[in-house]
Amino acid sequence: MTDRQTQLIDALTGTAAGNRGSLQTVYEMTSAKVFGTILRIVRRREVAEDVLQDVYVKVWRRAGRFDPSKGSPITWLCTIARNSALNDVRRNGRQQELAEEEFPDVADTKILAADDWLCAEQDSAALADCLEELRADHRRTIKLAFFEGLSHSELAERVNVPLGTLKSWIRRGLAGLKGCLGG
């Protein structure tokens, strides 16, 4: 575990104990990444900042539920962020203020310098390896669903295939990941 990962776990522990200074440390260490996760899904900066606020209020309330044996703290944070962003899109619809070109290419999961990576490196490497073993169309649709929060029908429209085909790709891709990751 790197110093930054340890620092983040310590800050999350302090947050769970009700320490606002610790929450600020969590925010300073993670907000840019969490904001990236949200912005990709809601695609409008003003809305994304509202969701970001909501995420850190949830972190304040729920930090005690984080279990490091299940995954890294940044994964836990980004999961809260994804779910919050998805709920917002389902309630209010998606407004495409920001274009795809404004985001880094998710095909390259190693776009961050190693010392900036807060996730457990072996976890992300294992997933990256397993994704590489999938068929290209399965891999692409799973990444589109994950990073952009697209539903089955939105994905089918995006990649221009029938809905049944799209669902089959997603399910086969997930089955491949399950086998590869040992689920």
Place this chain on the structure above:
Amino acid sequence: MADTTDIREDDPFIRAGEYALGALEGDELGEARRLLLADQGFAEAVEWWEYRLGSMSEAAGRFMPSPSVWPGVLARIDAEDASRDSVPVSFEPRRQSPWNIAALVAGAGMAVAGLVFFIATPRTVTLPQQPPAATTPGPQLIAQLDDEDSARKLAGVIDVESNRLALSITGLEADTGKTPELWVIPAGGAPVSLGAIPQSGSFDRELSRAEADLLVAGSTLAVTFEDDTGQRHESPTMPILLAGPLDQV
């Protein structure tokens, strides 16, 4: 290249993955939400997928939010706390906390009256005996930590002048090989172990100078279960069982 040919349409593990991805919609989403509440196995599968898929989250990139977001987070926390505190007048009996401090201070210039714990439940937890406060006792710090769900409780009193820590503990029974461990978390700092504590009953010991320096108003006391190694641990193991601020009396 992986391509699993036989996938059951209703395989709940794969359906959990679709839910974690956020791809479900309509009736399929509604059914998955129902399963999430009703089926623990499905909920655990969703969590498994969220952590596995979530390990690529950082590839989404970094984008700096506006400087106004952080103050907004604090304002929302304050607003929520204030709304929780301002309970409307009601004739319905409100549930009393089983762990309230009913009386703390006798007033300015007066001696500390002592700590009286009002216990609404039949089980009474008493504080450890305090040194007699004949005339003008020095300042004390107190913390009351409780979890209504698990009935775990800890009351702590720190006598600043005598450098003593006194605890009253209920319900911290740990699995074999584990022990409850007490932590102090300075404002904005990392947790520091204060060592193992009993699973129940009273506990009283002297504090080292370094410990006393950390135990100040605004710091937080917390309890976790740790491996019973006889040594203090460097960092706590989640989850936090109990936590609460130290307040000066």
